[in-house]
Amino acid sequence: MRPTHPPAAELAAQYRAHGDWRDRPxxxxxxxxxxxxxxxxxLVDGDRxxxxxxxxxxxxxxxxxxxxxxxxxxxxxxxxxxxxxxxxxxxxxxxxxxxxxxxxxxxxxxxxxxxxxxxxxxxxxxxxxxxxxxxxxxxxxxxxxxxxxxxxxxxxxxxxxxxxxxxxxxxxxxxxxxxxxxxxxxxxDPDQVCLLLYTSGTTADPKGVLHSHNTLVFENFSMIDQFALNERDVIFNPSPVTHITGVNCALVLPFLLGAPVVLQDLWDPVLALRRITSNAASFAIFSTPFLTGLLAAAEASDVTAPTLRYLVCGGAAIPDDLPRRAADRLGVVTRMYGATEGPSVTAADRWDPAWVRSRTDGTPLAPTEVVVSDGSGGTAPVGVLGEVLWRGPDTCLGYLDERLNEAAFTPDGWFRSGDLARFDEHGALHIEGRIKDVVNRSGEKISVHEVENLLGEHPAVAEVAVVAGPDDRTGERACAFVVTGGERELTLQDIGAHLTAREVATQKIPESLFVVDALPYTASGKIKKFALREWLRDRGTASKSIAGMTVLHVHER
Structure with a gap:
C-alpha cells in the first residue's frame, strides 16, 4: 500500500533534514x-x-x-x-x-x-x-x-x-x-503506510486515513517533547486502541519512551481512578466525557491523584470551568487539538498560564504549521473566525480513497480541517466547532461553541450539543439537545434566562430545546452532530429516536 497523497518532495526533505522524520520503522x-x-x-492489563x-x-x-x-x-x-x-x-x-x-x-x-x-x-x-x-x-x-x-x-x-x-x-x-x-x-520502508484508520463518524461516511512509520514516530516523539515525558512516567489509556489516541498512547508511545501503559477497557470512572492511583499513573490523554466522569468519581470519593502530571483533553468541546475544577484533584489539565489526520496540532503545557491551558486549545506545536484561512486564499486576521489548515511531519499521507484527497488537501500540502477557529493576540488557537456547526440565522453566522460552553454551566445540564435546524422564517435556528442531571427538569425559558444573565446576544439563544436520555457519541467520544442535524431535517417523518437515543421532551418557540 503506497501513500496516495504524499507530502511535497520539499516538505519531506525538510522533515528529514531537521530530524523530524527519523527513518526508523x-x-x-x-x-x-x-x-x-x-x-x-x-503493559498492565488488569491482572496481567x-x-x-x-x-x-x-x-x-x-x-x-x-x-x-x-x-x-x-x-x-x-x-x-x-x-x-x-x-x-x-x-x-x-x-x-x-x-x-x-x-x-x-x-x-x-x-x-x-x-x-x-x-x-x-x-x-x-x-x-x-x-x-x-x-x-x-x-x-x-x-x-x-x-x-x-x-x-x-x-x-x-x-x-x-x-x-x-x-x-x-x-x-x-x-x-x-x-x-x-x-x-x-x-x-519508514515512508511505507503502516496504519489505516477510519475516521470515527462525525460525518456520515467513514474515511480511511493513511499514516506511515515516519508520521507516527514523529507524532509520539512530539508528545514526549511537549510534555517532558520520560521512562519514569506511567501512561494511563482508557481511549480505544482503535482510535488515534489509543493507537499512539497504548500501541506506540510506550515503546519509544520505555515506560509502561495501563490499559482500561470498558469505561468505569471509579475503576479508572483506582487504576490511576494504584499504578501511580502520571500521564493520560482522553476526551471530555472521560474527564467529566473521572472528576465526578474523585469528588464523590474525596480522592486525589497526586502522581498525575498531565491530563490532556481534546476531541470534544471542554466547558471552561472543567480544567480548573479537575486540577484541584487530578493534576494539571491542558487542552490539545488534533484529528486522525494530524493527531497533535496545538497544545499547551503546565508552564503556560492557566487561561491558556483552560480557555484556549494551545499554540501550534512546531514544526507543524497552522493557519486560519479567510476563505479566499489568505490568512484571517487575529480574532476573526476561519477554517483551520495545517501541515506537519505527523500529517497523514492522505486517504485510502484517493478521490477524497483533492478536497482535503491544498496543492502545497495543507490539510483542510473543516474546523472553525480563531487565533488570539497571544498566538493561542480557539476552536469554535466545525464549520457545519455554524447557525446561519437570517444571514448572520453564529458559532455554537460559546453557547454550548455557557449552557454546560447550568446546574441542570449534564451534557449539551447545539446544532443548526431548519426555520421557515430565519432559514436556520439554534437547537439545543440536552441530557439533564438526575431528576432535574429544564425548559426553554430556563436556558434563555441562564444565557441572558450571562449577557449573551438574543439571536444566539436556542429557539428549540430537546431533552434526550443520552447524546449519540462516536467511539472516540465525539458527539455525532450529523445525526442530530439529520434528525432535525427529517423531523416530520422521523421517530423520537436519534441514533438510538430517545427524545424525552420538546420545548420550542
Whole structure:
C-alpha cells in the first residue's frame, strides 16, 4: 500500500533534514526497548503484566505466524479488539511483518464492516469471542461471502469453530525459530503506510486515513517533547486502541519512551481512578466525557491523584470551568487539538498560564504549521473566525480513497480541517466547532461553541450539543439537545434566562430545546452532530429516536 497523497518532495526533505522524520520503522523501537530494558514493565492489563521482553517475544512469534500465513508488506491486517494486551502484541507483530495495521472500533457492525473491509482489502482479521454480549465470530461468518479477499478470522479469546481460527493455534504455527524467521524479513520502508484508520463518524461516511512509520514516530516523539515525558512516567489509556489516541498512547508511545501503559477497557470512572492511583499513573490523554466522569468519581470519593502530571483533553468541546475544577484533584489539565489526520496540532503545557491551558486549545506545536484561512486564499486576521489548515511531519499521507484527497488537501500540502477557529493576540488557537456547526440565522453566522460552553454551566445540564435546524422564517435556528442531571427538569425559558444573565446576544439563544436520555457519541467520544442535524431535517417523518437515543421532551418557540 503506497501513500496516495504524499507530502511535497520539499516538505519531506525538510522533515528529514531537521530530524523530524527519523527513518526508523516502529518495530525497531520495541526491539530496542526489549534489548535495553528487558525486565522493565511495559503493559498492565488488569491482572496481567508484561515486560518489554514479553511483548517482543510474543509479537515475534505472532509475526512469524502471520508471515507463514502469507501476510507481508502492504497486506492489511484488521483487528476489532477492545483494550487488551493482545491488541498491543498484535499491532507490534504487524509492524514486524511490515504489513498495514487496521484497527476497527468494536461498535461497528455489518453495515460499516462490509464497506471498510472491502475497501481495505483485508486479508486477516482478529476479533474477540463475545464482547459486551455480542457474538463477533457469528457476525464475521455472515460477512464472509461479501469479503472475497478475507482469508481468515482469528478469535482472540474464545474457541475456534468452522470458519475461524484461535489465537493460541495461530501462535502455535509460528515455527521452531520465530526470531530467525522474523529477522530474515526485509525491514519496512519508514515512508511505507503502516496504519489505516477510519475516521470515527462525525460525518456520515467513514474515511480511511493513511499514516506511515515516519508520521507516527514523529507524532509520539512530539508528545514526549511537549510534555517532558520520560521512562519514569506511567501512561494511563482508557481511549480505544482503535482510535488515534489509543493507537499512539497504548500501541506506540510506550515503546519509544520505555515506560509502561495501563490499559482500561470498558469505561468505569471509579475503576479508572483506582487504576490511576494504584499504578501511580502520571500521564493520560482522553476526551471530555472521560474527564467529566473521572472528576465526578474523585469528588464523590474525596480522592486525589497526586502522581498525575498531565491530563490532556481534546476531541470534544471542554466547558471552561472543567480544567480548573479537575486540577484541584487530578493534576494539571491542558487542552490539545488534533484529528486522525494530524493527531497533535496545538497544545499547551503546565508552564503556560492557566487561561491558556483552560480557555484556549494551545499554540501550534512546531514544526507543524497552522493557519486560519479567510476563505479566499489568505490568512484571517487575529480574532476573526476561519477554517483551520495545517501541515506537519505527523500529517497523514492522505486517504485510502484517493478521490477524497483533492478536497482535503491544498496543492502545497495543507490539510483542510473543516474546523472553525480563531487565533488570539497571544498566538493561542480557539476552536469554535466545525464549520457545519455554524447557525446561519437570517444571514448572520453564529458559532455554537460559546453557547454550548455557557449552557454546560447550568446546574441542570449534564451534557449539551447545539446544532443548526431548519426555520421557515430565519432559514436556520439554534437547537439545543440536552441530557439533564438526575431528576432535574429544564425548559426553554430556563436556558434563555441562564444565557441572558450571562449577557449573551438574543439571536444566539436556542429557539428549540430537546431533552434526550443520552447524546449519540462516536467511539472516540465525539458527539455525532450529523445525526442530530439529520434528525432535525427529517423531523416530520422521523421517530423520537436519534441514533438510538430517545427524545424525552420538546420545548420550542
Amino acid at each position: 516502529i518495530a525497531g523501537y520495541l526491539r530496542r526497548a526489549a534489548t535495553l530494558w528487558p525486565d522493565a514493565l511495559a 503484566r508484561l515486560t518489554f521482553a514479553d511483548v517482543d517475544r510474543q509479537a515475534t512469534a505472532l509475526a512469524a505466524a502471520l508471515h507463514a500465513r502469507g501476510i507481508g508488506q502492504d497486506d492489511v491486517v484488521s483487528f476489532q479488539l477492545p483494550n487488551r494486551a493482545e491488541a498491543v502484541v498484535l499491532f507490534q507483530a504487524i509492524m514486524k511483518v511490515g504489513a498495514v495495521a487496521h484497527p476497527i472500533v468494536p461498535i461497528y457492525r455489518g453495515h460499516e464492516l462490509r464497506f471498510i473491509l472491502r475497501q481495505a482489502r483485508t486479508k486477516i482479521v482478529f476479533v474477540p469471542g463475545r464482547y459486551r454480549d455480542f457474538d463477533y465470530p457469528d457476525l464475521y461468518r455472515r460477512l464472509r461471502d461479501a469479503l472475497p479477499e478475507l482469508r481468515e478470522v482469528v478469535v482472540v479469546d474464545g474457541d475456534a469453530d468452522d470458519g475461524t481460527s484461535s489465537w493460541e493455534a495461530l501462535l502455535g504455527s509460528a515455527g521452531p525459530d520465530p526470531e530467525a524467521a522474523v529477522d530474515a524479513l526485509p525491514e519496512p
